[in-house]
Amino acid sequence: MDIHPHKNGIQPGIWVNLVIALVCLLFITAFLLLPLFIVFTEAFNEGVLVWLKSVGDEETLAAFKLTLLVSAIAVPLNTVFGLAASWALAKFQFWGRNIIITLIDLPFAVSPVVSGLIYVLLFGLHGWLGPWLDKYDIQIIFAVPGIVLATIFVTFPFVARELIPLMTEQGTEEEQVALTLGATGWQTFWRVTLPNVKWGLIYGVILSNARAMGEFGAVSVVSGHIRGITNTLPLQAEILYNEYYFTAAFAVASLLSFLAVITLILKSLAEWNTQRILRSSK
Amino acid sequence: MLARNTKKRSILPGFGLSLGYTLTYLGLIVLLPLSTLAFKTSTLGLQGFFDVLTSLRVLKSFQLTLLVSLAAALINTFFGFLIAWFLVRIPFPGKKIIDALIDLPFALPTAVSGIALTTIYAPNGILGKPLMDIGIKVAYTPIGITLALILIGLPFVVRTVQPALEELEPELEEAALSLGASSWVTFYKIIFPFLLPSLLTGFTLAFARSIGEYGSVVFIAGNMPLKTEITSLLIITKLEQYDYTGATAIASGMLILSFTLLLLINLLQSWTSKRLKGL
Numbered sequence: 001m002d003i004h005p006h007k008n009g010i011q012p013g014i015w016v017n018l019v020i021a022l023v024c025l026l027f028i029t030a031f032l033l034l035p036l037f038i039v040f041t042e043a044f045n046e047g048v049l050v051w052l053k054s055v056g057d058e059e060t061l062a063a064f065k066l067t068l069l070v071s072a073i074a075v076p077l078n079t080v081f082g083l084a085a086s087w088a089l090a091k092f093q094f095w096g097r098n099i100i101i102t103l104i105d106l107p108f109a110v111s112p113v114v115s116g117l118i119y120v121l122l123f124g125l126h127g128w129l130g131p132w133l134d135k136y137d138i139q140i141i142f143a144v145p146g147i148v149l150a151t152i153f154v155t156f157p158f159v160a161r162e163l164i165p166l167m168t169e170q171g172t173e174e175e176q177v178a179l180t181l182g183a184t185g186w187q188t189f190w191r192v193t194l195p196n197v198k199w200g201l202i203y204g205v206i207l208s209n210a211r212a213m214g215e216f217g218a219v220s221v222v223s224g225h226i227r228g229i230t231n232t233l234p235l236q237a238e239i240l241y242n243e244y245y246f247t248a249a250f251a252v253a254s255l256l257s258f259l260a261v262i263t264l265i266l267k268s269l270a271e272w273n274t275q276r277i278l279r280s281s282k
Numbered sequence: 283m284l285a286r287n288t289k290k291r292s293i294l295p296g297f298g299l300s301l302g303y304t305l306t307y308l309g310l311i312v313l314l315p316l317s318t319l320a321f322k323t324s325t326l327g328l329q330g331f332f333d334v335l336t337s338l339r340v341l342k343s344f345q346l347t348l349l350v351s352l353a354a355a356l357i358n359t360f361f362g363f364l365i366a367w368f369l370v371r372i373p374f375p376g377k378k379i380i381d382a383l384i385d386l387p388f389a390l391p392t393a394v395s396g397i398a399l400t401t402i403y404a405p406n407g408i409l410g411k412p413l414m415d416i417g418i419k420v421a422y423t424p425i426g427i428t429l430a431l432i433l434i435g436l437p438f439v440v441r442t443v444q445p446a447l448e449e450l451e452p453e454l455e456e457a458a459l460s461l462g463a464s465s466w467v468t469f470y471k472i473i474f475p476f477l478l479p480s481l482l483t484g485f486t487l488a489f490a491r492s493i494g495e496y497g498s499v500v501f502i503a504g505n506m507p508l509k510t511e512i513t514s515l516l517i518i519t520k521l522e523q524y525d526y527t528g529a530t531a532i533a534s535g536m537l538i539l540s541f542t543l544l545l546l547i548n549l550l551q552s553w554t555s556k557r558l559k560g561l
Contacts, residue, residue, distance in 0.1 A: 013465075017372050024368040025380075027361050030409075031433045032386050035398035038408070042401060081307045088300035100304070106312055109540065111494025112392075113514040114319070114533045117521065121318035126526055128318060152311055175294055185295035207388065214391025216497035217514065221521065234393040234497070241397050241501070250401075253394045260389035267389070268382040 036257060043254035046247050054251035062228040063236035064255070066144065070232060071212035074151040078208055079201070082159025087193070090167030091175070101164060107156045115153050116221025119146055142224030147232065150218040155208040162204035166197050199277065203270040210263040214256055319537070322530040334531040339507055340516065344539070347513045350424050351492035354431035359485045361432075362439025363477070369440070370447045384440050387433055392497025399430050400501040422504030427512065430498040435488030442487065446480035479555045486547040493540050 044051050054060065085104060089097055107115065121127050123140040133140060140146045174196070178188040194201075216234040223230045225239065233256055240249035323331060334340060368374070369381055387395065403410040403420040413420055420426045450473065458468040496514040504510040511519075513536050520529035 020364055020368055021372055021374060024361075024365045027365070028380060028383065031429075031436060032383055034402060034409075035395055035433070036386065036390075038398045038402055039394060042398075081304065084300040084307075085304040088297060088304050091294050092297050092301075100308070103308060103312065106316070109490065109544065110316070111496065111514055111533070111536060111540075113496050113517050114494065114537065117517065117529060117533055118315040118318050120521070121322050121526065121530065122315050124526075149311075153315065156311060172294055179293055179295075188294075189296070210389045214389075214394070216391060216393040220496075221518065234391045237397065238393055238501075246401070249397060253391075253397060256391045256394050260386065260391070260394075263389040264382050264385060267385065268378070 036261075039250055039253045039257045042246060042250035050247060051251050051254070054248040055255065057248070059228045059231065060233075060236055060248075060252055063231045063233045063252070066147070066229075066231065067213050067233045069144070070148050070151050071209055073148050074155055074212045075205060075209050077152060078155050079159050079205055081156075082163050082204060083194075083201075085160045086163035086167045086197075087189070090164050090170075091172050104160050104164075105157050107153050112154060112215065112217025113221055115218040116150050119149050119153070119222050123149075141222050142226070143230060146222035147219050147230060150222045151212050151215055154215050154218050155211045158208035158211065159201065159204035162200050162207075163197055166200040167193070170196055199270050199274040203267060203274070206263055206266050206270065210260065213259060319530060319534055322527065323534040326527055326531055330527075331531050331534070334528055335535045339511070340513075340532055340535075342508045343511050343513045343516045344535070346424060346427075346510070347493055348539075350427045350431055350512075351489050351495075353428050354435055354492050355485050355489035357428075357432055358435045358439045358488045359481055362436060362484055362488075363443055363481060365436075365440050366443040366447050369444060384437050387435075387437050392434065392495070393501075395433055396430065396498040396501035399426070399433065399498065403429065403502065421502050422506075422510060424510060426502040426504070427499050427510065430502050431492040431495060434495055434498050435492055438487035438491060439481075439484035442480045442484035443477060446477055450476055479551050482547060482551045482554065486544060486551075489547075490540050490544055493536065493543075 043054075085100075089101060110118075120141055122129060123133060123146065124130050125134060125141070127141075130141075140149070174192050175188050178192045179185070183191070213232075214234055215232075216238070219232055220235060220238070223232070223235055225231060225235060227239070231239065233252055237249050237252040237256070240246075240252060326334065335344075365384065369377060369384075374380075400407075400421055402408055403413070403426055405411065405414050405419070405421065407421070410420055418425070420429065454472055454476075455468050458472050459465070463471065494514060495512075496518075499512055500515055503512060503515065505515055513532060517529045517532050517536075520526075520532065
């Protein structure tokens with residue numbers, strides 16, 4: 001007989017467990033699997049050729065290129081920022097540190113639409129810098145720079161908030177050893193700090209990339225929806241959908257969903273690796 | 283170097299450079315643009331600000347947004363808890379895949395979830411049609427908006443409750459059970475109070491996210507002024523009419539509202555966790 005009948009906590013009985021499992025699976029199917037399934041069935045319901053034609057459409061290709069360009073600018077910039085911020089905030093103790101950490105999280109608390117609006121207020125024709133920019137013929141709002149800025153804003157905290165707790169937990173001992181042994185600051189950073197936070201960094205980059213490519217609300221406000229020029233993939237899906245080109249809209253959506261699935265796989269791999277490293281270091 | 287070290291100052295280099303860069307970037311990308319909101323709103327004056335926020339259309343949009351966000355956050359808190367329990371406590375084949383799938387709403391662009399849900403729940407959709415047959419209209423009603431917000435908010439609850447549940451030591455429950463408490467009593471005397479702070483956090487995060495949500499909602503909402511028009515959409519509408527001041531005032535109102543809610547629930551949360559420590 002088991003002398004510790006409750007060693008795994010409460011066991012409400014197999015039937016209760018079964019009901020909970022069923023309810024959860026049903027809920028997950030309805031809210032997560034079904035939408036994903038619908039995207040792919042709608043995208044391919046007229047066959048692969050039609051899908052290829054939709055994806056190969058000139059405007060859709062332009063949107064695809066713009067989406068890649070925007071995340072290729074926003075993600076590296078926020079990654080450099082995340083590394084700098086976590087170095088300053090995790091390796092040093094100083095007054096005001098917590099305030100800065102709170103401020104870094106701010107973009108997560110701001111609605112996507114408002115994230116776009118603030119850049120319109122700053123750079124728009126009636127904004128603070130609008131008249132000055134207009135004089136030199138520089139356009140930011142309803143142009144690519146505005147889309148890049150709004151995307152940087154909404155993905156701002158991802159890398160930093162992933163790295164700050166990780167680096168704080170790791171402390172500064174290893175860096176101090178490296179420096180005492182004669183390594184320069186950069187060498188210490190590249191060879192000690194960076195490898196230690198590698199998986200956390202990858203995790204943050206993956207998440208911010210997914211958000212950068214998929215952002216809708218903020219980009220929608222600053223884009224101006226100029227076909228083939230300022231439409232990103234999500235905006236292109238919206239336009240096609242609103243014009244009742246459902247198959248084409250879902251073809252674009254299927255590209256983005258494919259990206260989301262890849263993101264989930266990479267993210268899980270990064271997570272499992274972090275857990276493995278944590279376990280082996282214990 | 284040694285001398286500096288003994289003064290308990292960090293010997294690590296690059297503090298000035300990294301902090302300077304952090305503050306400059308933070309200021310230029312986040313703080314400067316956000317400050318425009320305050321300045322633009324202040325040009326309205328207190329009376330003007332109040333007038334915009336209390337116009338019928340704005341009030342109705344706030345009412346709708348708060349109501350559907352609250353409903354979705356409550357539903358998510360319940361099911362999120364259930365799913366976290368399922369993932370931590372119930373052995374099940376392929377659980378790692380289900381676990382990974384929970385984050386789908388974080389990875390899937392909101393516009394994609396929006397058009398997918400609308401297609402599913404439209405009057406001729408795969409679920410919308412049978413529901414329509416029994417007299418429930420989902421798409422283009424507040425029910426549809428709530429469904430979209432449930433999808434968006436789910437991972438927030440699961441991902442805050444799950445770690446707390448993993449941390450909960452079975453010994454606590456074991457003690458209660460061996461002292462003769464029933465499973466149910468153990469649940470609401472031991473497990474529920476322990477999870478309450480994380481449930482509140484998850485609820486708050488889902489709620490706050492819902493208030494500002496746009497992409498997943500705008501397709502399924504129907505967007506009828508006074509009926510199914512959420513606040514985010516109203517801001518966009520004002521912008522399209524070149525009413526920048528109006529849009530900004532509503533945006534400020536929305537921000538004040540969500541910050542107040544976050545603050546309130548943070549206070550509530552620190553109160554519950556203090557009470558928990560006192561036990």
